[in-house]
Amino acid sequence: MRRMKPYLAIFNARFRMMLQYRAAAIAGLWTQIFFGLVMIMVYEAFYRSTDKPQPMSFPQVVSYVWLGQALLALLPWNADSEVKSMVRSGAVAYELCRPIDLYNLWFVRAMAWRTAPTILRALPMTILAMFVLPLIGLGEWRLHPPTLTGGIAFACAMICALLLSCALSTLMNISLMWTVSADGIIVMLTALVTLLSGMIIPLALFPDWAQPVLRALPFAGLVDLPYRVYLGNIAPSGLPAVMLRQLLWTAVLVLLGRWLLARGMKRIVVQGG
């Protein structure tokens, strides 16, 4: 427990710092609602264009869209801008002086940095999408509440999704050590993450031939799997399998990140002075 203490302190400090951006979160809310509405109208038009049965029903897709908007900030879509400027200015050398493990430090930073904005956004989004939409006559477009067991299973799957997301975020941070202008690589990683996690469209709506590939990759554990647990598309009894996949991939990515970090350390050149 003593060994955890510095990490808890870092998490606390980062978390509270991230909570300061409340106004930005509220302003972002409106944009996300707008995006959500447009996406739902597009799906509505697609669902009205065919009689063929689909792998997901329209109300399920609507809930999926709102979950995606509420939990958007949890996705590993960029590198930590502070780590970026540290690598650029050479201040990353100070990080190396700290008597704690650098990988763990960055991982914990990522955890605080992904959860705080998510909590700020998820709560008002859920209230709006679940309760306000039906009140203004848009009940067909609401976020349906989960069953009790579904909700609990979803919470478990989201915790694993957070760990997976942090392992990927830390990997992005580590990539900064290899090139000063890593923006291009990170944007491409973001492209992979948003497409293959199910953020752009639910993975079930991709062609059937793509399903085995999508299921084999780690990204489904970020969005698609936990959301399907929420929707009941995956029964609560399927939760252990989902969590196992998420945690196995997290372990693989952590090991990969640690290995890359160790290699990066050997060849690090501190820029400037």
Added chain:
Amino acid sequence: MNEIALYFRYIGISIRGQLQYRVSFILYSFGVGVLTGTEFLGVLALFHRFGQLRGWSLPQAAMFYGTISITFSIADSIGRGFDQFGNMVKAGDFDRLLLRPRSTVVQLLGQELTLRRVGRFSQGAVVLVWAQSALHLAWSAGTALLLIAAVLGGACLFIGLVVLQATSAFWTTESLEVWNAFTYGGSLMSQYPVTIYRPWFRQFFTFVIPLACVNYFPMLAIIHKSDPLGAPVIFQWLAPLAGFVFLVVTLQVWKFGVRHYRSTGS
């Protein structure tokens, strides 16, 4: 030096500056192309799964998608100075611009011409070229000009929106993210023909923020499709003008805002 020459002088400097980091620039632009490309993969997958979209085929929808991507990337690249205006007000840097005996609009537009949008631009162009060949589209000088007018009118409209966003900073000191719903959200919405949306939504983007006029209506004339909403052909040809009018109106609002400017003093 007149205003136009001054503008080109400004952006010449901006472009030379951006090209200093060539590898970073190329990698990033390519990355953005891939990122917006994945978004289009989503559209492809939906058409693959559902066959068609309320009577619109994939190549038809792709015409809207490609055109709006090109339009938005041009506007985003030119209007960067206005987009970043909130920071300028916060730092008090706008005072400097006011001291110079030149138009604030030219000076702000001249702040930066962002070349990085080339990634999205090329991705939109690829989609557009593919879509028009899949449709075996018969081009005439008229429809080609109409496409250019639609792109330019659309760029004016999006620049008008960032001008409004910047103007709001005179009162709120901060550039409000709420405008992103109309800029980024507007470009998302325009990726599909407006007929698929609910009437209230469609009417808002035809009469209040005339996005449909710079994308949907001219595109009907270009792909020779009669309007399910019943707009006459002459209207389809004249609609892009709404984008230019929108910009002129927003610039008047901007002038009004400048008169209300109070420096933060920092």
